[in-house]
Every structure is written in C-alpha cells, then in structure tokens.
Amino acid sequence: MAExxxxxxxxxxxxxxxxxxQEVCLAWGVEEELxxxxxxFSHIKLLIVDAEERQRKEPxxxxxxxxxxxxxxxxxDVLDEFAFQEMQxxxxxxxxxxxxxxxxxxxxxxxxxxxxxMGHKIKEIRERLDDMGDEKSRFHLVERVGDWQxxxxxxxxxxxxxxxxxIGREDDKKQVIIHLLNLNLKEASGGAPEHVxxxxxxxxxxxxxxxxxxxxxxxxxxxxNFNMRMWVCVSDHFDHKRLVxxxxxxxxxxxxxxxxxxxxxxxxxxxxxxxxxFLLVLDDVWDKAHVGVTSSKWFDMKALLNVGAEGSKVxxxxxxxxxxxxxxxxxxxxxxxxxxxVCKSLLIRRAFGQKGEEQRYQHLMEIAESIADKCxxxxxxxxxxxxxxxxxREKQVWSKVRDSDIWTLDQGNEDILPAxxxxxxxLPPYLKPCFAICSLFxxxxxxxxxxxxxxxxxxxxxQSSNPTRSKGDQELEEIGLDYIRQLGSRFLFEIEEDSIDxxxxxxxxxxxxxxxxxxxxxCSSINFRPNPDTCKRVRHVSxxxxxxxxxxxxxxxxxxxxxxxxxxxxxxxxxxxxxSNKSVLKSCILKFKYLRVLDLRGSTFEELPGSVGNLSGxxxxxxxxxxxxxxxxxxxxxxxxxxxxxxxxxxxxKKLPRDIGNLINLRTLVLTTNQTVxxxxxxxxxxxxxxxxxxxSHLVSFGEMMQCLTNLRVLVISNxxxxxxxxxDLENLTALKALAISDCVNLDLMRSGEGIRDLRxxxxxxxxxxxxxxxxxxxxxxxxxxxNCEGLKELPEWLQTFKLLEHLVIEYCPQLSSLPExxxxxxxxxxxxxxxxxxxxxxxxxxxxxxxLKIVHVSKVTVDGEIVASNVD
Numbered sequence: 001m002a003e004x005x006x007x008x009x010x011x012x013x014x015x016x017x018x019x020x021x022q023e024v025c026l027a028w029g030v031e032e033e034l035x036x037x038x039x040x041f042s043h044i045k046l047l048i049v050d051a052e053e054r055q056r057k058e059p060x061x062x063x064x065x066x067x068x069x070x071x072x073x074x075x076x077d078v079l080d081e082f083a084f085q086e087m088q089x090x091x092x093x094x095x096x097x098x099x100x101x102x103x104x105x106x107x108x109x110x111x112x113x114x115x116x117x118m119g120h121k122i123k124e125i126r127e128r129l130d131d132m133g134d135e136k137s138r139f140h141l142v143e144r145v146g147d148w149q150x151x152x153x154x155x156x157x158x159x160x161x162x163x164x165x166x167i168g169r170e171d172d173k174k175q176v177i178i179h180l181l182n183l184n185l186k187e188a189s190g191g192a193p194e195h196v197x198x199x200x201x202x203x204x205x206x207x208x209x210x211x212x213x214x215x216x217x218x219x220x221x222x223x224x225n226f227n228m229r230m231w232v233c234v235s236d237h238f239d240h241k242r243l244v245x246x247x248x249x250x251x252x253x254x255x256x257x258x259x260x261x262x263x264x265x266x267x268x269x270x271x272x273x274x275x276x277x278f279l280l281v282l283d284d285v286w287d288k289a290h291v292g293v294t295s296s297k298w299f300d301m302k303a304l305l306n307v308g309a310e311g312s313k314v315x316x317x318x319x320x321x322x323x324x325x326x327x328x329x330x331x332x333x334x335x336x337x338x339x340x341x342v343c344k345s346l347l348i349r350r351a352f353g354q355k356g357e358e359q360r361y362q363h364l365m366e367i368a369e370s371i372a373d374k375c376x377x378x379x380x381x382x383x384x385x386x387x388x389x390x391x392x393r394e395k396q397v398w399s400k401v402r403d404s405d406i407w408t409l410d411q412g413n414e415d416i417l418p419a420x421x422x423x424x425x426x427l428p429p430y431l432k433p434c435f436a437i438c439s440l441f442x443x444x445x446x447x448x449x450x451x452x453x454x455x456x457x458x459x460x461x462x463q464s465s466n467p468t469r470s471k472g473d474q475e476l477e478e479i480g481l482d483y484i485r486q487l488g489s490r491f492l493f494e495i496e497e498d499s500i501d502x503x504x505x506x507x508x509x510x511x512x513x514x515x516x517x518x519x520x521x522x523c524s525s526i527n528f529r530p531n532p533d534t535c536k537r538v539r540h541v542s543x544x545x546x547x548x549x550x551x552x553x554x555x556x557x558x559x560x561x562x563x564x565x566x567x568x569x570x571x572x573x574x575x576x577x578x579x580s581n582k583s584v585l586k587s588c589i590l591k592f593k594y595l596r597v598l599d600l601r602g603s604t605f606e607e608l609p610g611s612v613g614n615l616s617g618x619x620x621x622x623x624x625x626x627x628x629x630x631x632x633x634x635x636x637x638x639x640x641x642x643x644x645x646x647x648x649x650x651x652x653x654k655k656l657p658r659d660i661g662n663l664i665n666l667r668t669l670v671l672t673t674n675q676t677v678x679x680x681x682x683x684x685x686x687x688x689x690x691x692x693x694x695x696x697s698h699l700v701s702f703g704e705m706m707q708c709l710t711n712l713r714v715l716v717i718s719n720x721x722x723x724x725x726x727x728x729d730l731e732n733l734t735a736l737k738a739l740a741i742s743d744c745v746n747l748d749l750m751r752s753g754e755g756i757r758d759l760r761x762x763x764x765x766x767x768x769x770x771x772x773x774x775x776x777x778x779x780x781x782x783x784x785x786x787x788n789c790e791g792l793k794e795l796p797e798w799l800q801t802f803k804l805l806e807h808l809v810i811e812y813c814p815q816l817s818s819l820p821e822x823x824x825x826x827x828x829x830x831x832x833x834x835x836x837x838x839x840x841x842x843x844x845x846x847x848x849x850x851x852x853l854k855i856v857h858v859s860k861v862t863v864d865g866e867i868v869a870s871n872v873d
Contacts, residue, residue: 004432005065006052008072009045011460015079016041033122040129041075044068046143047136054139061139066521066537068132073539073565074125076460077594077617078118080641084616087640091662157283159231161214167349168342168379169208172335173215176201179331180216180279180313181225196305200316200324203335204491204508206380206419209317212335213281216315227309228278234285238293240300244269247280270307277309285327286426287320287489298327319423321489337377344372346379350386367398374402376509381406384415405527406510407517420514423490434461434483435492436519440542440570442526443512447493449503450690451622453480454644454668458596458619459567475713477667477689499807500761500783501714501738524563535562540597543571560587568597580604589615596620601646604628613638622646624670629653637662647671648694655679672696676722677703684708692716702727714738723747731755741765742787763809765789770796778802782828785809792816800825812836818843823854831860844868 016038048068055061135141179199201209216222217229230250232243244265245256251272256265286292305312316327324332338346347368352361371389375381385401388409392398401409411417427435434456441447453476456462462476462483484503488495492511497504507515516528524530525542541563569588571579580603588595589611597620598612606628612618613635619642623629629650636642637659645663647653648670655675661684670692673679676699682688683705691712693699699720706712706729713735717723723744730736730753738761741747749764749771757776763785764771769792774781778801785808786792792813800822806829810816817839823829832855834841841863843851855861861869 004429004436005069005072006048007429007433008069008076009041009048010429012072012075012079013041013045015076033119033126037075037122037126037129040126040133043143044129044133047133047141049144050141051139058139064132064135064139067128070537071125071128071132073567074121077565078121078125080594080617081118084641087664088616088638091640091664156235157210157231157233159214159217159229159281161211161218166208166211166215167346168338169212169215172212172333173219176212176216176315176333177219177221179333180222180315195308195310196302196312196314197330198314198316198327199331199333200318200327200329201333201335202318202321202324202491204378204420204511205319205423206378206416206510207335207337207491208379209319209335210283211379213283213315213317217279217281222279225277225311226279226313227276228273230278230280231283232281233283234293235283238285238297240297241265243282243301244304248272251278266304269304273305273312274307275309277311279313279315280305281315281317283317285316285318285320285323287318287322287326292320293323293326295326319490338379338382339377340372343375343377343379343382344369346382347372347375347386347389350383351389351392353390361393363395364393364398367395367402370402371398374406374509378416378508378510380419381416381510384411384417385409387415405513405516407513416510417514417517420510421517423492424514424518427487427490427492430461431483431486432518433459435487436515437461437523437540437568438507439512439515439519439523439527440525440540440568443509444506446496447505447507449481449484449505450668451646452484453477454620455568455597456480456483457643457667475689477713499763499785499809502761524559529559532562535559536564538563539566540568541566541570543569560584560591563592565594566592567594568599569595570597570599582609585609586611593617598622601625606630608633608636610635612636615639617641619665620644623650624648626650627652631655632657634659636660640664642666644668645670648692651695656681661685670694674698676700678705686711688712690714690716692718693720695719696723697721699723701725704729706730707732709733711735714740716740717742717744717747719743720747721745725752728752729755737761739763740785763787768792770799775801779804781805783807783809785811786813787811789813790815794818795820797822799823802826804828806830807833809833810835810837810840813840814838816840819851819854821854823851824857827857829855829858831862832858833862835862835864 016034048065051061051065055065176199201212203209217231223229228251230247232246232250234243241262244262248265248269249255251269256268305314314327316323316329318324351368371385372382375385384406388401389398407417424432424435437455437459438447438452453462457476457480462479481501481503484493484495484505485498487493488505492507493505494508495503495505516523516525520528520530521534521537523540524535524538526544530538569592579600582605585600585605586609589609593615594617595615596617598615598618599620599622601622602625603623605626607630608623610633612633616639618639621636621639621642621644624646625648627649630652631654634657637657640663642663643665645666645668650672651674653671653673655673656671656679658681660679660681663685665687666685667687668690669682669685669688670690672695674697678693678699686708688709689711691709691714693716695718697720700722701724704727706727710732712733715733715736715738718740719742721744724746725748733756736756737759739756739759740761740763741749742763742765745766749767750769753771753773756773758780759777760780761783762774762777762781765786765788767786767789770786775798781802782804784802784805787809788811790813793815795816797820799820803826805826808829808831810833812835814837816837819840834844840851843849844855844861845863846852846868856869858869860867
C-alpha cells in the first residue's frame with residue numbers, strides 16, 4: 001500500500017507555494033518551468049484523496065500512488081537544490097562583488113550550467129506528472145478537496161461474550177466493577193449536579209478493552225444494579241444523530257426508522273432513559289483527529305443522557321488518552337498486557353482445542369513459550385498465532401511462526417495486525433511518516449526525543465504541523481515533542497519518561513511490526529530487506545554490522561548497489577558498533593547525493609572523508625561514540641543545511657574546524673572536547689537551539705560565547721569535572737527554557753548562574769542547597785529534578801511559590817528527611833518521583849507516612865519504583 005502520500009504531497013505543495021519558492025523562480029530564471037510544474041502538481045494533488053480511499057480495492061491505484069510519491073520526493077529534492085544554491089551564493093558573495101561572481105562562474109556551481117541541468121530535471125518530473133494525470137480517466141479518479149485526515153474505519157462489536165473463553169482479566173474486571181457500582185458521582189464534575197459519570201478503559205489495540213467491557217456488562221452484579229443496559233459501537237466517527245439512533249435502538253429494542261428527525265429521536269431517547277439508572281457502553285471511541293469525539297460533541301450527548309437517575313454510568317473503550325480527557329472521565333482504567341503464563345495458557349488452548357491434548361506434544365511446548373513471549377501480553381496476538389497453529393502439529397510449522405515477524409504472516413480481518421493497523425489508519429497524516437520511520441531501529445530500542453526529533457526534522461516531517469491549530473511561534477523541537485506525546489496517547493509509543501523538554505519511550509514489539517508493515521516500501525532495515533524490484537523506492541536505510549564488508553577494499557554490498565535515491569543511512573544500526581570501512585562510506589557519499597541523515601555512531605574512523613562536504617542536503621550527522629575520531633574535515637563547514645551535529649564521546653577530537661560558525665542552520669550541537677575552553681566559532685551559531693557539553697574532563701571555562709546564542713533554548717552540561725563556573729553572560733540567553741547540569745563536582749552553582757530566569761525545566765546534581773537564582777523562574781518552572789545531592793538536607797520553603805510546577809523528581813538524596821510544609825500549595829503538581837532517599841521515602845509511602853497529607857493532591861506519586869498513588873488504575 002502506498003502510505004502517507006497525502007502527507008508528502010501536502011509538504012511539497014507548501015514548498016511550491018512558499019515565499020522562498022517565489023524567490024527561487026526569480027533568482028534562477030526558471031519561473032515559467034516551475035510555474036508549469038506547480039500547476040500540474042496542483043491538479044494531480046486533488047486526485048489523491050479519491051485514490052487513497054479506493055486503493056484498498058484497486059491495487060493498480062497503489063502503484064499509481066507509489067509513482068506519485070516518487071515524483072513528490074523528486075520535486076522536494078529539486079527545491080532543496082535551489083535553496084542550497086541560494087544559501088551558498090549569499091555565503092560566498094556577501095556583498096555581491098564582481099570578483100566573487102566571477103569565482104563562482106568558474107566553480108562547480110556555475111549558475112548557467114546549474115540552470116541547464118535543473119531545467120531538464122523539472123521538465124522530466126512535469127512530464128511524469130502529466131502522464132499520471134492522463135490516467136485520471138482510466139481509473140475514473142475524481143478531484144476532491146477533502147479532509148485529508150478522514151479514514152473511515154468500519155468496525156462492529158456486540159455485548160455477547162463467553163466468560164470461560166477469557167482468562168487473565170479477573171482483577172481488571174473486579175476493579176472496573178468496583179468503580180462502576182461505588183463511584184462517587186460528583187468526582188466527575190467537581191461537585192456539579194450530574195447524574196451520569198464516565199469510566200474509560202484505555203489501551204493498545206488488541207489488548208482486550210472490548211472484551212473487558214463485555215465481561216463487566218454481563219456480570220450478574222451489574223445486571224442487577226442497572227434498570228437498563230445499552231451497548232453501542234461508535235467506531236468510525238462520533239456522529240451525533242447516528243449515535244442517538246443506535247442508543248435509542250439498544251434502549252428500546254426497536255429499530256428507529258430513517259425517516260425520523262433528530263429531534264424526534266432525542267425526545268424518544270430521553271423518555272426511555274428518564275429516571276432510570278442505566279449503563280451505556282460506548283465501545284471503540286476515537287479522538288477528534290479521526291473525526292471523533294470532541295468536547296462540544298460529548299457535551300451535547302451528555303446533556304441528553306443526564307435525564308437518567310443518579311448512579312447512571314457510561315463505560316468508554318478507547319485507544320486514546322485524549323478521549324478519556326475530553327469525556328471528563330471520573331475514572332480511567334489503563335489495561336495492561338497479560339502475564340506470560342496466561343499468554344502461554346491461552347495460546348495452548350487456541351492451538352490444541354481439547355484440554356489435555358497438548359500433553360501428547362511436549363516437543364512443541366518450548367516453542368510455544370517463545371511464541372507466547374513474542375505476543376508481548378496482547379491477547380489478540382495470542383489468539384491470532386494460536387489460530388494459525390490450530391490443528392498443526394508439525395514442529396517446522398511452529399518454528400516458522402516463532403521465527404517470523406507477525407507482519408509476515410497471513411492474517412484475517414479480525415487478527416492482530418489489522419487491528420493495530422486501525423490505529424495507524426486513524427492517525428492524522430502528519431504523524432504517519434514520523435511513526436513509520438521508527439521501523440529503522442531495532443526492536444526494544446530505547447528512543448530519546450532529542451535524537452528522534454532531530455531525525456524527523458531532517459526529513460521535513462515537522463514542517464507541516466497539525467492543520468487544526470496554528471504553529472505560530474512554536475519551535476520545531478516543541479512540535480516534535482508534541483508529536484511523540486500524540487503517538488504516546490494512542491499507545492503506539494510507550495512513554496517511560498516525560499520531563500517537559502525530554503521524552504524517553506519504547507515501542508511494543510507488535511507496534512514495531514506494524515511500523516515495518518506500513519513502511520516496507522520506504523524503509524529498509526535489519527528487520528526487512530526489500531526485493532530488487534522495489535529497491536528503487538527505498539528512501540531510508542539502516543544497516544547492521546553483518547550487512548557490511550568488514551575489511552577495507554572489499555566490495556560494496558550488492559544490496560547497496562540496487563538503491564537509488566536514499567535520504568537516510570544509519571550504519572551500523574545502533575547497538576551494532578564498530579563500522580570502519582571507509583570505501584563503503586565514500587561510495588555512499590558519492591552515490592546518494594540527496595542524503596539528509598547520516599548516522600555513524602559507534603564507528604572507528606580517525607577522520608571523515610572530505611567528500612562529506614558535497615552532501616549539500618545533509619541535515620543530520622551523528623559521529624558520537626567514536627573513540628578514534630581525531631579531527632573533522634574543513635569541508636564539513638560547507639554543509640549549510642546541517643541542523644544536527646552529534647560529537648559526544650569523541651574523546652580524541654582536539655578541535656572543531658575553524659569555520660564551524662558557517663553552519664548557519666545548525667540547531668543541535670552535542671560535543672565532547674579535550675580543550676580547556678569552548679572551541680572558537682560556536683558563538684557564531686546563531687540558530688542553535690540545543691547545546692550539550694558532555695564528558696569534557698579538561699574544560700574549565702566557557703569563555704564569552706553566549707552573547708550571540710540568543711535562540712538557545714536548552715543547555716545541558718554533564719560530566720565536566722574541571723568546570724568551575726557557568727558562562728558569565730547568561731543574561732543574553734533570553735530564549736533559554738531548560739537547563740540540566742549533572743556530575744560537575746567542582747561547579748559552584750550557588751555563586752554562578754546569575755542572569756538565568758524564566759526557565760521551564762531544571763535538573764541539577766551534587767548540591768547542598770538549591771541555588772538562589774532558581775527563584776527567578778517562579779512563574780515559569782514546570783519541571784524540577786534534584787539528583788545525587790548527598791549533602792542536601794532540606795528543600796527551601798520558597799519551593800511552594802512555583803505555582804506551575806508539574807513534575808518533581810528527587811533521586812539519591814540520602815540526607816533529605818522531609819518535604820517542605822508548603823507542598824500542598826503546589827496545585828499544578830501532577831507527578832512526584834522519589835528514589836534512593838531512604839528517610840524521605842518512608843514519609844511518603846502511603847497514608848501512614850508523615851508527609852502523605854502534603855502530597856495527597858498529586859495525581860501520581862512513585863516511591864522507589866512503586867506507584868503509591870495514581871488516578872489511573
């Protein structure tokens with residue numbers, strides 16, 4: 001299937017319509033040709049909505065969309081070349097001198113030759129688009145200016161369940177029923193007189209939300225407690241009239257005629273519900289990004305339902321945390337995966353059918369354990385694989401299922417991959433490529449937002465923000481963090497840490513399989529290698545050490561030779577360090593001139609080839625964890641598009657190139673240096689947003705380098721043992737929002753740091769008291785981490801003045817014995833984490849703790865890894 005074509009087309013259209021595009025047309029004399037290209041593409045773009053909806057039933061349309069996607073990428077590359085040429089002209093000829101122009105005329109950037117070459121490229125792309133436009137009549141495609149986000153998901157559910165078919169959900173069922181029968185109605189609305197309260201069951205697709213709702217719905221205690229029970233599958237979209245019709249039908253057991261007006265149905269529904277204590281299950285509710293429930297839609301629906309008697313309840317099942325929020329849920333029950341033993345038992349039951357038959361096939365039990373583990377606690381995955389093995393007793397068949405990724409196995413419409421695919425289909429277009437490219441990384445990989453957001457930015461994924469809201473002054477890095485949280489709220493990412501400006505997350509193995517499935521024509525990885533016929537479509541590649549020749553001079557792998565227009569290369573893939581074959585690297589640089597991402601982390605190059613400076617489109621370069629790197633080629637300073645440069649743990653790197661300040665678009669710089677002062681040139685990086693200085697054992701001073709870094713938003717200083725003070729010109733960092741300082745044992749934060757103000761996030765370590773300058777962020781601070789402060793005995797009373805503080809982390813502060821008395825005044829505090837603080841932990845471990853009343857208002861309290869309080873079950 002041709003995935004996320006609409007997203008790429010939208011991005012290209014934005015590029016063709018931009019002010020920069022208009023400048024390019026005038027500057028390079030290609031106004032007429034680019035205008036024709038834009039007009040042709042505008043026409044083709046209107047056909048995409050129709051083609052994407054129909055491709056599921058018409059495979060030839062998938063091929064048509066694939067060709068269109070290739071053309072979109074080529075247009076993007078052309079626009080990129082023009083933009084780079086324009087930047088280079090401005091850099092090389094700052095005053096527009098005759099001498100400078102003559103030099104460029106005789107250089108490889110000769111404008112006449114450049115225009116000639118680019119003119120041919122534009123014409124060739126336009127002719128391809130013309131051919132695709134001619135096929136409109138063949139496919140009977142119609143032009144549609146539609147909602148790019150709508151993907152109709154047809155699904156039906158029912159309330160019937162056989163309890164003996166369900167195992168492992170007894171505790172979940174018990175918890176939901178307790179809340180269903182005993183929940184204080186006023187919890188939902190802060191005391192407002194509402195008769196109906198909501199309980200949301202949330203979790204990953206296939207985790208068993210609908211099954212749990214069925215178990216609760218049919219329990220004899222629930223049946224006895226409610227006068228009326230109704231079950232409605234919301235599924236495709238939250239349409240008010242259709243829902244009123246379906247709820248009324250379920251309530252009265254009579255099918256309403258289609259001729260009845262909304263007003264008539266609403267009156268009938270209220271008559272049916274009035275003064276009755278009812279239970280309504282709204283199964284499979286989607287959020288507003290999928291034309292789903294919004295605050296206004298739910299407000300209208302709840303107003304209808306509020307005629308019921310006190311104690312009426314609504315159970316909602318959803319894949320999205322935002323639905324639970326929109327519907328003002330009084331209780332949210334997050335459904336987790338099944339334990340391994342339960343998964344194994346369920347698998348054996350599905351595979352063998354009759355109880356006890358498995359005893360005859362003990363040779364399959366070890367394989368069964370591996371298959372059960374593969375399912376990661378997701379019941380639908382267990383039943384999918386169990387059904388594949390039903391009545392199969394050959395060891396090789398079981399081994400094949402064990403050794404295959406789920407996405408490679410044949411599945412029916414009700415199996416796990418189609419169920420997960422619903423979550424992907426319902427994503428807004430701007431999130432789809434961001435999710436798909438994660439397939440390049442290995443399973444169980446721990447993602448960090450600083451790295452992944454930079455990779456997304458390099459691909460241009462963050463340029464098209466959510467069309468339902470204005471990007472305004474929001475930084476690209478903030479948009480990227482928002483994308484991660486959106487994917488986390490849909491359970492496609494498992495967020496493990498979220499501290500305002502930094503997120504750590506993983507992907508469930510089954511979700512990783514989904515990413516491979518939807519990206520397999522775009523991405524090639526250790527998990528998937530395309531066949532030769534589709535290699536020309538691959539744009540993103542990750543390689544393992546085993547994929548590459550280990551010795552200098554050996555042939556470039558045949559697979560690499562088949563690739564054509566690659567944007568991303570990760571090699572070796574993270575976790576497979578040691579790549580050092582310079583001939584392969586040179587071949588990549590020569591062959592893939594449109595490369596945007598080059599990740600060489602963990603390699604052993606002493607020096608990069610100078611030809612890396614020819615990669616004019618390169619935006620992301622990762623050379624971290626390279627113990628042999630001694631210097632960077634001066635040509636790297638020609639990479640005017642470079643946004644991210646990662647040089648951490650390059651201990652032998654003596655200095656940066658003299659002209660490093662030419663990198664006018666550099667936004668992220670992470671480096672290790674053995675110099676005593678910061679390298680020259682960094683102060684000229686005016687676009688810098690993120691600066692991390694790590695493991696600089698000789699660094700004593702920053703010097704006067706902050707005066708021009710007026711866009712710097714995040715400053716991280718870690719493991720710099722000799723550093724004595726922060727930069728003296730911190731008052732110039734007017735955009736600084738996050739400061740993290742760790743393992744700098746000689747750094748005196750009590751006497752340095754003046755001028756820092758209006759921070760959102762702060763992380764500090766090795767302190768005996770919180771620095772006084774922190775009070776300058778009273779009205780802005782949202783996250784505070786205090787770690788490894790062995791001498792810290794108390795927190796200041798002025799901590800209570802941080803009215804916006806949402807996250808507080810206190811780790812390994814053994815002498816800290818209590819929390820300030822004013823902790824209850826931190827009304828915005830959502831999460832408190834205490835770890836490795838023996839005295840403090842005892843005072844916060846539940847209702848018996850001496851400090852419990854100070855933190856009882858906090859939504860989530862974790863002490864030594866154990867959640868002791870949470871509003872989510």
